[in-house]
Amino acid sequence: MCRIIYSEKYNLYNLGPEHPFSPLRVEMVIDLIRSLGLNFEFTEPSAVSPEELEAVHDKEYIQAVEDLSAGKEVAGFSKYGFGTQDNPIVKGMAEGARYHAGGTLLGAKTLLNGDAKKVIQFGGGLHHAQSSMASGFCIYNDLAVAIKEMTNAGWHVAYLDLDVHHGDGVQKMFYSDGEVMTISLHESGEFLYPGSGWVYELGQGMGRSLKINVPLEPFTEGDSYLEAVKKVVAPALSWFRPDALVIQSGADPHFSDPLADLLLTAQDFEKIYREVITLADKHCKGRALFTFGGGYSLTATPRIWALLYLILKDIPVPEKLPAEWKEKWEKKLNKKFPETFYDPLPAYDEIPRKPEIVRTNKDTYQRIMDSVAADWL
Numbered sequence: 539m540c541r542i543i544y545s546e547k548y549n550l551y552n553l554g555p556e557h558p559f560s561p562l563r564v565e566m567v568i569d570l571i572r573s574l575g576l577n578f579e580f581t582e583p584s585a586v587s588p589e590e591l592e593a594v595h596d597k598e599y600i601q602a603v604e605d606l607s608a609g610k611e612v613a614g615f616s617k618y619g620f621g622t623q624d625n626p627i628v629k630g631m632a633e634g635a636r637y638h639a640g641g642t643l644l645g646a647k648t649l650l651n652g653d654a655k656k657v658i659q660f661g662g663g664l665h666h667a668q669s670s671m672a673s674g675f676c677i678y679n680d681l682a683v684a685i686k687e688m689t690n691a692g693w694h695v696a697y698l699d700l701d702v703h704h705g706d707g708v709q710k711m712f713y714s715d716g717e718v719m720t721i722s723l724h725e726s727g728e729f730l731y732p733g734s735g736w737v738y739e740l741g742q743g744m745g746r747s748l749k750i751n752v753p754l755e756p757f758t759e760g761d762s763y764l765e766a767v768k769k770v771v772a773p774a775l776s777w778f779r780p781d782a783l784v785i786q787s788g789a790d791p792h793f794s795d796p797l798a799d800l801l802l803t804a805q806d807f808e809k810i811y812r813e814v815i816t817l818a819d820k821h822c823k824g825r826a827l828f829t830f831g832g833g834y835s836l837t838a839t840p841r842i843w844a845l846l847y848l849i850l851k852d853i854p855v856p857e858k859l860p861a862e863w864k865e866k867w868e869k870k871l872n873k874k875f876p877e878t879f880y881d882p883l884p885a886y887d888e889i890p891r892k893p894e895i896v897r898t899n900k901d902t903y904q905r906i907m908d909s910v911a912a913d914w915l
Contacts, residue, residue, distance in 0.1 A: 539654045539656070540654060540655075540656040540657065540658065540851055541581060541645075541654035541656070541657045541658075542578070542579065542580040542581065542658050542660065542847075543580060543583055543641045543642075543645055543648075543658070543659045543661075544568070544641070544660035544661065545582045545637050547585065547633070547634065547637040548634060548637055548638055548641070548660075548661040549561040550630045550633050550637065551631060551634030551637070551638055551661075551677075552628065552631075552634065553625070553626055553631065553675065554626055557626070557675075558675070558796075558797065558834040559675040559832075559834075562836070563830075563833060563836065563839050564660055564843075566836065566839075566840035567839075567840045567843045567844050567847070568660070569863060569866075570840050570841070570844045570859070570860070570863050573860040573862060573863035576853070580660070581644065583640040583641040583644040584637075585633060585636035585637045585640045586636050586639045586643055586678075586683065588600045588601070588604060588636075590643070590683070591636070591678055591683065593682075593686045593690075594669060594679055594682040594683055594686055594711055595667075595670070595678065596669050596670040598670070599618055599669070599670040599671065602618050603618070603631075603632045603635075603672070603678070606618075606620060606627050607628075607629060607630060607631045607632030607633065608629070608632075609629055615627070617671075618670065618671055618672060619668075619671040619673050620672055624673070624675055625673065625674075625675065625676075625677070631677060632678075635664070635678040635680075636678065637661075638661045638662045638664060638678070639662070639664075639678045639680035639683050641659045641662055641680070642659050642662040642680035642681060642684040642827070642829055643680070643683050643684050643687055645659045646684035646685070646687045646688050646782075646784075646827060648827075649782050649827060650687070650688060650691050650693070655823075655824040656815075656818075656824070656825075656826050656828075657826070657827045657828065658828045658846065658847060658850055659828065659829040661829070661830055662680040662681065662829035662830060663680070663681065663788060663830045663831025663832070664676035664677065664678060664680050664681070664831075665679065665681055665701060665703075665705040665706070665707050665831060666679075666705075666732065667707045668707050673706075673707065673732070674703065674731060674732060675832075676707065679707050679708065679711065681697065681707075681708050681784060681786060681829065682708055682711045684784060684827065685708070685784055688782055689715070689718060693780070693781035693782055694717050694718070694719075694778065694779070694780045694781050695717065695718050695780055695781065695783075695784060696718075696719045696720075696774070696775055696778055696780035696782070696783050696822065697718065697719065697720045697721065697783075697784045697785075697786075698721050698771060698783060698784070698785045698786070698814065699722040699723065699724070699785075699786045699788075700785065700786060700788055700791070700814075701722075701786050701787075701788025702724055702725050702730070702790040702795065702797075702798040703724055703725070703730060703731055703732065703788070703790070703798070704722050704724045704727055704734050704735030704751065704753075705720065705722040705724070705786060706732050706734045706735065708720055708786075709739070709749055709751075712745065712749075713741055713742060713749060714742050714743040714744060714745045715748075716743075716744030716745055716748065718745070719748045719749070719750070719774065719778045719780065720748070720749050720750065721751075721771055722750070722751050722752065723752045723754065723763065723766055723770075723771075724751075724752070724753060724754065725754055725758070725791075725798050725799055725800055726753035726754060726755060726756070727753060728753070729756050729799065730799070736751060736753060737753065737902060737906055737909060738909070740910065746913060747909070747910040747914060750770065750774055750910070751906075752766050752770055752902065752903070752906065754800065754899055754902070755895045755899055756799035756800070757799055757800070757801055757891065757892075757895055758800050758895055759801045759802070759895075760801070760802050760803060760805070760806025760810075761896075762895065762896050762899045763791065763800070763802060763810065764809055764810060764813065765899070765900070765903070766899065767813050767814070767817075768813070769903045769907070770903055770906055770907065771814075771817065772817055773907070774910075775817050775820075775821040775822065776820075776821055777914050778821075779821060780821070781822065781823065781825065782822055782823075782825040782826070782827065783814075783817070783821075783822040783825065783826045783827070784826075784827045784829075785826060785827065786829055786831045787811075787828050787829060787830060787831060788830070788831035788832035788833055789807070789830075789833030789835075789838065789839040789842040789843060790831075790833045790835075791807075792807070792833070792835055792839070792842060793881075793886050794835040794837065794838050795833070795834055795835045796834055796835065797832075797834050801886060801889070803880070803881040803883070803885050804838065804841055804842055804845060804880045805883075807842045807845060807846075808845055808849065808880075811845065811846050811849050812849060814826070815850070828846060828850070836867075836873060837871075837873050837874070837875050837876070838881075840867075841859070841876075841879050844879070857878060857879075858877055858878050858879075859876070859877065859878060859879060864877075
């Protein structure tokens, strides 16, 4: 059974009409699912309280966020990461962020209570938020809140970040935690925000060799990405044997994403999702909580997240997008969509550096495994 979690209150987390992290993306996914003739049934979460956020966020920071969101003046607000293009000050943003955190927390409780083995949270994934600072479109770290709930219950948790950007906030919050393994596959920080996520960031203390980073070369294609899942993620989960897997399912590794340079197709995402589900079934007692996250190509992200929904619901992927849905959103966005869920192939021009990229990624996978070998024995 797969449980769906969603609230229209997520729309309160709206950082402006021109901001990439738009609620429109999720609206398009839900509209696509319904256009397929499917009944989109979901469980609605409550917002977490400011007090519940203290499990992972500093009290002073929470108060500053709540005050800024209410339109109050906060002295030195820039030290909290606000007032930038990434994290503008917007009325109501705190309540929206607390609803997103509430959704991911409900997902954790659903797994803990045994109410479902698989959960998709149609929101969340705010992986850049720090304990005392907003960062990279993210205010409250819903993923960390959920992971903390599970570790407080005695579970060991593996966190897998598929977003194109390094999951720095989650890693930092659990860097010394021996009950949490974090694994992030991302475009190398040499080329992309937030400029972190290197192979040598392995954790410290009890968390040593439990923080795994896979920095991928720009223009990495699907086959090389899937190899990382098989050669790094699979052995990591096999060794750690967590009670649950939390997955940030950012869609921004897609080749058309405007904010990054990886080259995954919708077909690649399907293979990756199926492989991750297989790994969860094999190593995590089948327990997996998926959230959304990044994904800024409006012609790709709704298709990718709808694919995830169909796969987890064990519904065959239709050959074509519903014509009515396609026409509606093409008109609204003035963008051209493909005819099908999958991307027409070839999806992009051949990459001249492909052999070099594949070779560099293989070297990275080997360096990761060499770095953790002694601790994993």
